[in-house]
Amino acid sequence: MKGFFIVHLQALLFSLGQQLRTPFSSVLTIAVLSISIALSGLFYLLVKNVTHLTGQLETSNQITLFLGQHVSEQDGERLQRQLEKHRNIQATRLITKAEGLKEFERYSGFGDALKALNSNPLPMVVQVFPRLSLTTQQQLQQLLDELKVIPAVSVAKLDMQWVQRLKAIIVLVERGVLVLASILAFAVIFITGNTIRLELQNRQQEVVIAKLVGATNGFIARPFLYSGFWYGFLAGIFAWLMITGLMKLLQSPIEHLTRLYLGYQEVIFLSVMNSVILLAVSSLLGVVGAWGVLVTQLNRLKPE
Amino acid sequence: MIKFDHVSKGYAEVSDALVNVSFTIEKGEMAFLTGHSGAGKSTLLKLIALVETVSRGQVFLDGQNLNRVSEQEIPFIRRKIGLIFQDYKLLNDRTVADNIALPLLIAGYNHQDIKRRVRAVLDKVGLVGKEKSYPLSLSGGEQQRVGIARAVVNKPSLILADEPTGNLDPELSTEIMHLFKQFRQVGVTVFVATHDLSQVVESGCRQLILDQGRLVSG
Numbered sequence: 186m187k188g189f190f191i192v193h194l195q196a197l198l199f200s201l202g203q204q205l206r207t208p209f210s211s212v213l214t215i216a217v218l219s220i221s222i223a224l225s226g227l228f229y230l231l232v233k234n235v236t237h238l239t240g241q242l243e244t245s246n247q248i249t250l251f252l253g254q255h256v257s258e259q260d261g262e263r264l265q266r267q268l269e270k271h272r273n274i275q276a277t278r279l280i281t282k283a284e285g286l287k288e289f290e291r292y293s294g295f296g297d298a299l300k301a302l303n304s305n306p307l308p309m310v311v312q313v314f315p316r317l318s319l320t321t322q323q324q325l326q327q328l329l330d331e332l333k334v335i336p337a338v339s340v341a342k343l344d345m346q347w348v349q350r351l352k353a354i355i356v357l358v359e360r361g362v363l364v365l366a367s368i369l370a371f372a373v374i375f376i377t378g379n380t381i382r383l384e385l386q387n388r389q390q391e392v393v394i395a396k397l398v399g400a401t402n403g404f405i406a407r408p409f410l411y412s413g414f415w416y417g418f419l420a421g422i423f424a425w426l427m428i429t430g431l432m433k434l435l436q437s438p439i440e441h442l443t444r445l446y447l448g449y450q451e452v453i454f455l456s457v458m459n460s461v462i463l464l465a466v467s468s469l470l471g472v473v474g475a476w477g478v479l480v481t482q483l484n485r486l487k488p489e
Numbered sequence: 490m491i492k493f494d495h496v497s498k499g500y501a502e503v504s505d506a507l508v509n510v511s512f513t514i515e516k517g518e519m520a521f522l523t524g525h526s527g528a529g530k531s532t533l534l535k536l537i538a539l540v541e542t543v544s545r546g547q548v549f550l551d552g553q554n555l556n557r558v559s560e561q562e563i564p565f566i567r568r569k570i571g572l573i574f575q576d577y578k579l580l581n582d583r584t585v586a587d588n589i590a591l592p593l594l595i596a597g598y599n600h601q602d603i604k605r606r607v608r609a610v611l612d613k614v615g616l617v618g619k620e621k622s623y624p625l626s627l628s629g630g631e632q633q634r635v636g637i638a639r640a641v642v643n644k645p646s647l648i649l650a651d652e653p654t655g656n657l658d659p660e661l662s663t664e665i666m667h668l669f670k671q672f673r674q675v676g677v678t679v680f681v682a683t684h685d686l687s688q689v690v691e692s693g694c695r696q697l698i699l700d701q702g703r704l705v706s707g
Contacts, residue, residue: 192597394578397538398592398639399568401561484560488540 193407200411203384211416214380218420221373222467223427225366226455230432232359234453238443239351248313248329251340258282261309264337273316273328280310308339322349370470377416377474381409385482392486406479410472417471421464428455490516490647490678491537496546498532498702506532508702509546516646519669519679520707521689524699530682533699534651537680538572539563551646568596571640571677575652577632579624585635586611586620592643610638614668630661637668641677648672650681654688662688 204211252261258281265279280288285307286299299305313332319325325343333341385392395405436452455463491514498507507529514520522530535541536548539555548555550566558566579588586607593603611617614634624632633653640648648669654662666688669679683689689696697707 191600192594195594390578391580394580395591395595396564397540397567397572397578398595399564399566399643400595401564404564404595488535488538 196407197411197414200408201415203408203412204415210380214376214416215420215423217376218373218416218467218471219423219427221369221376222420222424222463223431225362225369226424226428226463227431228362228365229459230428230453230455232355232362234439235355235358237453239348239355246315246319246325247344248315248325248332249342249344250311250313250332250335250338251342252309252311252337253339254308256309256337258309260337261311264335265311268311268313268332273319273324274313275316276314278312278314280312282307282309285310370466373417373420373467373470374474374477377413377471378478380416381413381475381478382482384412385409385478385486389486392483393488396486397488402479402483406476406483409479410475413471413473413475414468415471417468417474418464420471421467424467425455425460425463490514490518490551491680492549493533493536494547494549496536496543496548498529498536498541499544505702507536507699510699510702510704511546512697512704512707514678514680516678517673517676518695519673519692520681520695520697521692522680522682522697522699523684523686523689526684528699529702530699531651534649534680534682537647537649538570539566564595568592568643569645569647571637571643571645571648573633573636573640573648573650573653575655577624577636579632579635579639581624583623584620585616585622585624585627588624588635589620589638589642592639596643606642607638610642613641613671614638629656630658630664633657633661633665634668637665641672645677647678647680650679650683652683653681654683654685659687663691666692 252264256264261279261281265277268274268277282305286305289295289307290299313328315325315328319328329341329343332338392405432452432454439452491512493510493512496507496510497505499505510529510533522533524530532541536543536555537550539558543556551569553566555566580591589607589610590603593606598606607620608617611620614637616631616634616638619627619631619635624635627635633656637653640650650669653669654665657665662685669681670692673679695707698705
């Protein structure tokens with residue numbers, strides 16, 4: 186058993202030595218591999234960050250009722266009081282025309298444009314916060330339908346809708362990332378495979394001699410498999426550095442952006458678990474690429 | 490040790506490399522295989538080393554029918570044979586010691602055993618002090634002795650040599666032949682293909698002569 190480990194350790198170190206002996210081609214291969222892996226990792230982080238953001242939005246279900254222009258402030262207040270008593274409504278908030286104008290001026294930056302108008306064009310708004318017991322889309326839709334038919338209400342909007350659209354988009358993007366990552370994984374396998382094939386070609390003489398003195402395919406394959414492992418592993422490390430470096434670069438603009446729109450939001454980096462998986466998967470892909478080539482090519486290399 | 494039973498071998502380009510060859514070499518025997526180049530000497534050795542397969546007939550090695558050997562068994566049969574080549578077939582990017590150690594590494598010997606055996610065989614072939622050298626820095630005779638050391642380090646029961654002295658001058662050839670005789674004395678079967686008739690005659694060993702794929706004497 187001890188001998189078994191020593192033989193593998195020898196092959197592991199020997200294959201690393203082989204790569205160090207041809208630094209230029211090794212670096213090129215590892216660069217291509219790590220870019221492929223880093224792309225997958227970056228897209229993954231992007232989705233993870235956006236998902237995290239929208240996770241917070243989920244709690245902000247609310248229905249906005251835009252009242253008709255003719256509705257007076259008293260009627261609006263009366264409507265608000267009535268809605269407060271509704272069994273499915275937790276709370277309400279009335280935004281008068283004047284308050285609406287103030288908010289609009291503050292957040293939109295179009296305040297000056299509004300001043301040019303003779304009258305306030307903004308409608309009165311009642312924000313309705315449904316009870317938390319209303320969780321399904323169907324229940325919320327029912328409440329929305331109920332509120333729509335109130336004569337004073339001209340438009341009723343469930344703010345969930347855009348959250349749901351966003352979520353649908355995220356699901357789509359997640360799928361896209363999965364597909365892209367799979368394609369890039371295949372790229373990693375093929376690139377490693379091709380590199381190992383070239384190595385095999387360069388060391389053809391050695392392979393043939395080893396076969397003549399009684400080496401099994403397994404013995405000959407071992408250093409090449411470890412070579413594949415090293416390519417994958419080193420590419421994984423460089424990919425990790427690339428991802429982390431890029432996220433560091435993007436961190437402050439992203440945080441600035443999210444602060445403006447959604448309040449403070451911290452950028453998510455690769456977790457320890459993510460990093461371990463990244464290295465494990467990239468190493469595995471390297472081994473798989475090498476293995477695929479060895480299985481098909483090793484039997485073809487025969488003495489003479 | 491080796492038995493050929495009505496063996497023929499044809500290639501696509503050469504219709505008959507070997508024609509109906511039958512002979513037996515006993516355990517511990519030393520024999521030469523001679524003939525003009527192209528007479529089929531190399532082909533015959535390749536059949537024993539499982540590099541080629543027969544077209545007709547049967548080859549037995551140590552009682553085992555080589556026609557019935559699976560791809561997976563080939564490496565283990567080759568470990569019983571020490572192969573020596575005219576062009577030495579050394580790994581030029583590895584030291585002498587590493588070259589000689591290759592069959593032991595393949596067979597899974599531990600580090601201490603490998604060191605011990607390599608040292609012993611270096612002593613036997615007269616290359617003590619050269620273990621850290623690279624093959625290309627050695628003379629032809631020395632390189633062939635590295636090849637021989639690699640062939641015998643795993644203590645095979647059969648040594649097959651294909652023109653081992655083909656690239657060497659007569660004096661070095663005599664040295665190499667002397668080494669072969671030493672191996673024979675410890676019970677190893679030695680089968681050497683050569684066109685160097687003077688060495689054969691001098692040795693007084695059995696001679697098998699091939700002519701255009703046919704065994705005409707032996």
